[in-house]
Amino acid sequence: MIQLSQYINSETLHVIEESKHDDVLHRLISMALPDYPQQVHDRAFAEVAAKGDPRKIHLGNGFALVHARMNDFNQIGLALGLFGQEIKVFKGEAVHTLLCIMIPVNMSRTYMTLLARVSRFFSNPEVQAAFASADVDAIIKHTFEFDAV
Amino acid sequence: MQVMIIILKNETLLKDISQALVECGIFETSILDGEGIESSVYQGNPVFSQLQGLFGRELPYNRTIISFIPEPEMLTDFMTICRDSKIDFSQPDTGVVMSFPCSFYLGPDDSL
Numbered sequence: 001m002i003q004l005s006q007y008i009n010s011e012t013l014h015v016i017e018e019s020k021h022d023d024v025l026h027r028l029i030s031m032a033l034p035d036y037p038q039q040v041h042d043r044a045f046a047e048v049a050a051k052g053d054p055r056k057i058h059l060g061n062g063f064a065l066v067h068a069r070m071n072d073f074n075q076i077g078l079a080l081g082l083f084g085q086e087i088k089v090f091k092g093e094a095v096h097t098l099l100c101i102m103i104p105v106n107m108s109r110t111y112m113t114l115l116a117r118v119s120r121f122f123s124n125p126e127v128q129a130a131f132a133s134a135d136v137d138a139i140i141k142h143t144f145e146f147d148a149v
Numbered sequence: 150m151q152v153m154i155i156i157l158k159n160e161t162l163l164k165d166i167s168q169a170l171v172e173c174g175i176f177e178t179s180i181l182d183g184e185g186i187e188s189s190v191y192q193g194n195p196v197f198s199q200l201q202g203l204f205g206r207e208l209p210y211n212r213t214i215i216s217f218i219p220e221p222e223m224l225t226d227f228m229t230i231c232r233d234s235k236i237d238f239s240q241p242d243t244g245v246v247m248s249f250p251c252s253f254y255l256g257p258d259d260s261l
Contacts, residue, residue, distance in 0.1 A: 001173060001226045109176055116172035120230070149233060
């Protein structure tokens, strides 16, 4: 089974100061794809920022995600932006956490498995509270506990 | 390799079970509409249809879920998630789950 701590850890959790839509996306994409050149970041930004609901999803309970499927990378890249409060990054409900997920075209099933696991993780009220308050240590603790079951 | 069959009586659990299957990476799955044997025998036989009226039971429809499970730990993980999600197959109105060995599987390479 996918270990969530592989994707949610001190390297992927980022407290975000920015609140403007484009600034937030640029920051998270660069953190989700740290080993890739700026051209790839720019293409990912264009993909995510394109108008259309499928790329931006509200998950409920203050969580939302943006994602892009591309050929430019061969592993799933993920970054979680923690706002510490609920803000309106894009249309719809205000969110306290924004996931940015970059998916290689040939890893759709792995992505679905990851999303199912993340959804169940986020359904825990204690986890929701940790993310809402941007408490990185608590989030990491909950992640390890979730993987240990 | 194994095949798992779930006869799910409580259809409200279908969404959670489907999500659990996906979480475990179990994708080769088909979900069928089914009905219990009681439903079938009530309809075909005037004696049993009288019994149905006497007991006032609703016709037992269900969802039958058939899954191919490539690795044994996937089944263990699935049952763990069901337990954590309070899906209890020991309860009378939930359903049953069973698995048996699969000696042959053929499908596209990317299905595994």
